[in-house]
Amino acid sequence: MCQWWKRVELTTAPPAVLTIAGSDSGGGAGIQADLRTFFACGVHGMTAVTAVTVQNTLGVTGFTELPPEVVAAQIEAVAADIGVRAAKTGMLASAGIIAAVADACERVHIGRSGSTPFVVDPVAASMHGDPLLREDALDALRRRLFPMATLVTPNLDEVALLTGITVTDRASQRKAAEALHAFGPQWALVKGGHLWTDPECVDLLYDGRRFVELPGPRYDTKHTHGSGDTIASSITSALAKGADVPEAVRFGKEFVVRSVRDAYPLGGGVGPVSPFWRLDGALPELELPELGL
Template sequence: MKGRVLIIAGSDSGGGAGIQADIKAVTALDGFAMTAITALTAQNTHGVHGVVGIEPAFIAQQIEVVLADLGADAIKTGMLHSAAVIQAVASALAAHAPATPLVIDPVMVAKGGHRLLQAAAERSLIEQLLPRATLVTPNLPEAEALAGFAVANEADMARAGQAILAMGPAAVLVKGGHLEDSDAVIDLLVDAHGVTRFTHPRIATRSTHGTGCTLASAIACGLAQRLTLADAVTRARDYVRRAIETAPGFGGGHGPLNHAVTFNPDWRSL
């Protein structure tokens, strides 16, 4: 086991996304997962049916006690549901892990297009956390929300990545899974050196619940294990693709991935 990853995110009672997916992904890639839970959800493959937020002070306490004792080689954030939570997380990280690599999955827009963050929370995310990030991993609706313009093609993705990069993170991975008219899934890694393009064939499946959480945590695990950012992204994308291809087919909606795909020694060639 190599690499300690602190995950700051919400719980998914259905086990496919959120903290549950994060822990599975980090463990499957031979890292050690720790958590600070920001919210509890009543959730399954059909959607979120209820949410209970955790008090910001207790979220901060979870972060502080974990870092004081166990430490972390990388940190990943997911669902941060209010400005107060974002402020508490930003303050705790500044005090206890100012130089630790940070991967931010900006959970801002639900699958149906509903905005999950109010305007004040979006401003807090942009002003207090993005400048601290090693990597931000928006999907297309989130890239649109952050950049402030529509993202309809690969050129728009690159432009959005540059706009988000100007907000202070070291790199942005704009995920193109929502470009459903394309036969390929194209992701763009944008940093100070330019744009790196990643692509693989689109998989026809309903087993896509938790892909964003899983990808961001897999990247954070790679950084914790001292992979370069490009190598961490490459391995994480490969892992998520194989986890989708071998998904168990559970539930009646958007089903979970097979996070345990790496337990098969031949997982890269499945």
């Protein structure tokens, strides 16, 4: 038997983390990005698939939703047997799926009314601008999922859809954070990656009392597919390992900064961000870095 195989034997299971999201056939975003981020963060990834997209690096050409009752059944199945230490959402596609997710999460105590941290990434469109959310679903997000959320993590395009606020500078970013927090989440994170006029990439965290600015470098690359999924899933991983929200968001920010730095070209369009920096030099003996929390 190879020596490195013995090094990954576990006496206890790692924290189990659930992603409730759509499948990306190109592997750059969605549940595929979540699962590889979970692996790099040292947690066990589970899935409740909401939709199957037809996409590649050039864009999304279609998607098929799963029946809401099937989405709910996936959540309840893993919660009943394995347990869920933390959960996140991604593409939810429709108001019917959002309602089913909210009801199922309430039944298994995921979210603010229970004991399990819940990160809501309100995915509304692909980075190419292709819609991933039915028009009737925005209100369902605001009414049903945001009040349950430990943290919401919209990008600026999603902020505009949800609040009507177009973020043009750091002052309007603060107004957007306040508007998002008014929908009921414990914390709101307004990501600044799409604020191209700012030389830095500043994410803003807000809990209704204090603002926390999280600056980061802006890299000259078009390969940012899956960056939103990656920061949300790395934050969720940190929450599953016991970090508080500001600590988890700082970890997620650092994780996605390094993932964008190491993004790679793929196909003929926009390549994915890469969590492989966590494995650099570690594969021969599988000695993964610690979270450092």
